[in-house]
Amino acid sequence: xxxxxxxxxxxxxxxxxxxxxxxxxxxxxxxxxxxxxxxxxxxxxxxxxxxxxxxxxxxxxxxxxxxxxxxxxxxxxxxxxxxxxxxxxxxxxxxxxxxxxxxxxxxxxxxxxxxxxxxxxxxxxxxxxxxxxxxxxxxxxxxxxxxxxxxxxxxxxxxxxxxxxxxxxxxxxxxxxxxxxxxxxxxxxxxxxxxxxxxxxxxxxxxxxxxxxxxxxxxx
Ligand SMILES: [Zn+2]
Numbered sequence: 001x002x003x004x005x006x007x008x009x010x011x012x013x014x015x016x017x018x019x020x021x022x023x024x025x026x027x028x029x030x031x032x033x034x035x036x037x038x039x040x041x042x043x044x045x046x047x048x049x050x051x052x053x054x055x056x057x058x059x060x061x062x063x064x065x066x067x068x069x070x071x072x073x074x075x076x077x078x079x080x081x082x083x084x085x086x087x088x089x090x091x092x093x094x095x096x097x098x099x100x101x102x103x104x105x106x107x108x109x110x111x112x113x114x115x116x117x118x119x120x121x122x123x124x125x126x127x128x129x130x131x132x133x134x135x136x137x138x139x140x141x142x143x144x145x146x147x148x149x150x151x152x153x154x155x156x157x158x159x160x161x162x163x164x165x166x167x168x169x170x171x172x173x174x175x176x177x178x179x180x181x182x183x184x185x186x187x188x189x190x191x192x193x194x195x196x197x198x199x200x201x202x203x204x205x206x207x208x209x210x211x212x213x214x215x216x217x218x219x220x
Pocket of ligand 1: 052053054055056057090091092095096097
């Protein structure tokens with residue numbers, strides 16, 4: 001039986017229930033929209049006093065553009081999150097800063113079409129073996145949207161994981177033919193990975209370094 005202490009948190013106010021279900025910090029839920037099978041939540045940031053990043057003058061709202069992101073499915077249904085953003089302008093006529101849009105990476109990162117939580121989820125899903133198209137179907141979006149997020153977030157994870165190669169003692173090399181046609185030369189993909197901690201671990205084609213010669217030993 002678990003020894004962890006359990007705490008109970010109960011809310012009964014409908015607005016607080018919605019806020020808890022949406023699960024995003026510092027946002028207000030403006031609307032729930034359903035267009036056929038598509039469900040969209042419309043949110044906005046809770047914004048306090050905003051000043052110009054250039055001159056410090058209090059800023060004014062210039063526009064409220066709507067940007068829609070692919071979010072995680074809710075209760076089995078694909079979900080969209082439409083963010084009603086704040087485009088601000090500086091009230092100082094002498095200031096060179098014209099306008100800027102308020103952002104929050106906890107909701108969605110710049111130039112990503114998925115919410116941050118959806119982008120992290122698809123990266124984990126693809127990183128642990130699911131295909132991009134399978135994940136895209138679950139979110140009801142296209143292959144490129146998921147692949148772009150996985151590439152961006154996966155690269156950031158690799159860059160941050162500086163210790164992943166410090167214990168490498170064997171390097172795996174594998175060459176696989178992936179285009180084999182009669183009218184064309186066979187093409188090969190060469191894979192290099194950590195022989196002990198990579199995904200080749202325990203398989204027969206593990207490549208090792210011969211300790212006597214310090215040479216890479218290719219599999220027989
Ligand atoms: Zn300014």
